[in-house]
Amino acid sequence: MLLALIKIAILLGGLMTAAAYFVLLERRMAAWIQDRIGPNRVGIPLTNIRIFGLGQPLADGLKFILKEEFTPSHVDRALFVAAPIVILVAALSLFAVIPVGSFLPSKVAGHPLSDGPIEMTVAPGVDAALIYVFALSSIAVYGVILGGWASNNKYSFLGGLRSSAQLVAYEVPMGLGILGAVLAAGSLNLSEIIAAQADRGWFALLQPLGFVVFSVAAFAEAARLPFDLPECEQELVGGYHTEYSGMKLLLFLVAEFLHMITAAFLMVILFLGGWHFPGLTGSSMALDGWGHPGELWLWGQALVRAGVLLGKVFCIIVFFMLVRWTWPRFRYDQLMSLAWKVMLPLGLINFVVSACLEQLQGTLGYAWLRWVAIALAWIVLFGAWIGVSLLGSVTENRPRRPAQPLESDLRA
Amino acid sequence: MSSVLLPTLLLVIAATLLTLGMLAAGMLFGPRRTSAVKEMPYESGMDPIHDARRRFDVRFHLVAIAFLVFDVELLFLYPWAVANRTWLAWLNQANHTEHLTAMAEATQAVHVNPTLVFAEIMVFIGILAVGYAYAWRKGIFRW
Numbered sequence: 001m002l003l004a005l006i007k008i009a010i011l012l013g014g015l016m017t018a019a020a021y022f023v024l025l026e027r028r029m030a031a032w033i034q035d036r037i038g039p040n041r042v043g044i045p046l047t048n049i050r051i052f053g054l055g056q057p058l059a060d061g062l063k064f065i066l067k068e069e070f071t072p073s074h075v076d077r078a079l080f081v082a083a084p085i086v087i088l089v090a091a092l093s094l095f096a097v098i099p100v101g102s103f104l105p106s107k108v109a110g111h112p113l114s115d116g117p118i119e120m121t122v123a124p125g126v127d128a129a130l131i132y133v134f135a136l137s138s139i140a141v142y143g144v145i146l147g148g149w150a151s152n153n154k155y156s157f158l159g160g161l162r163s164s165a166q167l168v169a170y171e172v173p174m175g176l177g178i179l180g181a182v183l184a185a186g187s188l189n190l191s192e193i194i195a196a197q198a199d200r201g202w203f204a205l206l207q208p209l210g211f212v213v214f215s216v217a218a219f220a221e222a223a224r225l226p227f228d229l230p231e232c233e234q235e236l237v238g239g240y241h242t243e244y245s246g247m248k249l250l251l252f253l254v255a256e257f258l259h260m261i262t263a264a265f266l267m268v269i270l271f272l273g274g275w276h277f278p279g280l281t282g283s284s285m286a287l288d289g290w291g292h293p294g295e296l297w298l299w300g301q302a303l304v305r306a307g308v309l310l311g312k313v314f315c316i317i318v319f320f321m322l323v324r325w326t327w328p329r330f331r332y333d334q335l336m337s338l339a340w341k342v343m344l345p346l347g348l349i350n351f352v353v354s355a356c357l358e359q360l361q362g363t364l365g366y367a368w369l370r371w372v373a374i375a376l377a378w379i380v381l382f383g384a385w386i387g388v389s390l391l392g393s394v395t396e397n398r399p400r401r402p403a404q405p406l407e408s409d410l411r412a
Numbered sequence: 413m414s415s416v417l418l419p420t421l422l423l424v425i426a427a428t429l430l431t432l433g434m435l436a437a438g439m440l441f442g443p444r445r446t447s448a449v450k451e452m453p454y455e456s457g458m459d460p461i462h463d464a465r466r467r468f469d470v471r472f473h474l475v476a477i478a479f480l481v482f483d484v485e486l487l488f489l490y491p492w493a494v495a496n497r498t499w500l501a502w503l504n505q506a507n508h509t510e511h512l513t514a515m516a517e518a519t520q521a522v523h524v525n526p527t528l529v530f531a532e533i534m535v536f537i538g539i540l541a542v543g544y545a546y547a548w549r550k551g552i553f554r555w
Contacts, residue, residue, distance in 0.1 A: 001418070001422075005422065008422055012423075012427065016430075066442060066443075069442045070446075071439040073451040081435075092426045092430070093420070122423050123419040124416075125418065126420065133488070135448065145515065151453075153455070153464050154455060154464065157454070161468055172482045172486065175486045180492045182494060185493060186493075186494060188494055200440055246438050246442060248435065250434070251431060332555065341546075345544075352534070358496070358497075359526075359527070362500030362501075363526070
């Protein structure tokens with residue numbers, strides 16, 4: 001209980017800080033890509049020390065607190081307040097089962113902290129962890145559609161509708177990608193999925209097509225560019241949070257950032273090997289201190305593993321930010337055809353192929369089949385790539401009926 | 413309450429408290445000034461006509477139904493995906509040269525024949541694919 005509370009305090013503090021500082025990082029990267037300077041002024045107050053703008057998130061937070069907490073009169077009050085609460089609580093609670101490392105040793109300098117190794121998860125040993133993650137990430141749809149509906153504003157309403165349709169559409173390919181990883185690991189527990197990858201190779205290597213499908217779906221679920229149609233500011237002002245201001249807007253924005261962090265964590269844990277790095281972290285699930293006796297080695301290994309996992313997550317988040325300033329936004333019909341006509345069949349193909357290969361290896365049991373399976377999986381990836389580009393016209397949306405001549409043209 | 417899920421519940425409670433605390437801080441420290449324009453729905457400076465809750469495109473409804481169909485069918489596959497590796501491991505514990513005996517033993521041990529279940533799953537996906545092709549042909553995915 002006490003251990004769980006300590007973990008929760010560290011997790012919530014870490015997440016809120018990370019979200020705040022990733023905003024700063026994103027602004028600095030945007031500035032760098034667009035050849036601007038970006039926020040670099042705010043440092044220590046009352047002095048002239050600027051420390052690269054590291055005070056900016058604190059100043060932003062303070063400003064949000066001091067802004068008016070305004071609820072317009074035309075909205076549905078209860079739902080209007082409930083929407084940001086629902087979306088942020090779900091986005092935070094989701095991290096209960098997500099590991100941020102492997103284990104910590106149970107002792108510091110001889111003093112026991114716990115009766116066993118401490119798993120770096122708030123709720124270790126939840127068997128249905130992935131189902132829980134999946135369920136809570138779906139709750140984001142409720143927050144979005146409640147916010148859009150309650151605002152009683154046409155921009156919000158359209159943004160909420162678009163957003164819910166997008167989130168719902170990309171949940172199917174996301175589920176298919178996860179299913180491939182679950183099949184390969186034989187478990188829904190995220191720590192065990194990492195252990196399976198440390199043992200048998202990263203799933204991005206074994207199921208490259210599944211990784212691609214999952215990553216695209218994760219971008220869409222996090223509503224990042226090129227999938228940021230829920231809040232495309234040029235068309236819908238702010239989408240579902242047009243009417244929100246002050247702290248309630250902050251809750252929505254933090255939840256959106258947390259969705260991106262979640263997506264990065266899931267990509268790393270399900271497909272990129274979690275804490276595992278060949279030749280650096282050891283590949284057994286329990287800590288072995290690289291074969292050296294002594295707690296110091298165990299602590300070293302535990303920290304290296306956590307560092308590897310968080311480092312991978314950081315790289316994925318930087319990738320998210322680079323993508324944001326690289327691709328333009330999709331049109332809504334392109335978004336929908338990508339989900340239903342490209343990603344869904346690709347996900348099914350990945351699932352069927354990896355299930356067949358898995359079954360073949362399992363029943364025949366030859367060791368060399370493993371390499372054949374990997375080669376085949378990569379051939380399927382490139383085949384799918386070529387296939388999609390050849391069949392591109394199938395997924396294109398042609399006008400549903402030929403354009404009618406104008407009345408004035410008929411008279412002439 | 414199982415001890416495995418207790419930390420999850422604690423986190424949900426802590427997250428709710430944090431969120432409510434943030435909202436409360438905003439309410440305590442923020443100013444309160446209202447005006448007629450501020451109370452209006454934002455429509456880029458135009459005076460809004462009509463309520464915002466109007467009829468909308470039926471395709472959103474179709475997407476929701478298609479999602480329900482495919483997502484529920486996917487959920488049926490999860491139990492098999494979790495269990496399959498264990499079954500195959502049981503199969504492999506026996507020597508693979510005596511394949512048929514091993515299969516028979518595994519079938520007895522878990523009352524399940526992994527190959528048969530695999531075939532059933534493939535039939536299931538086949539039916540799913542037929543439904544998908546039908547939906548595509550019907551134009552559900554056309555936007």
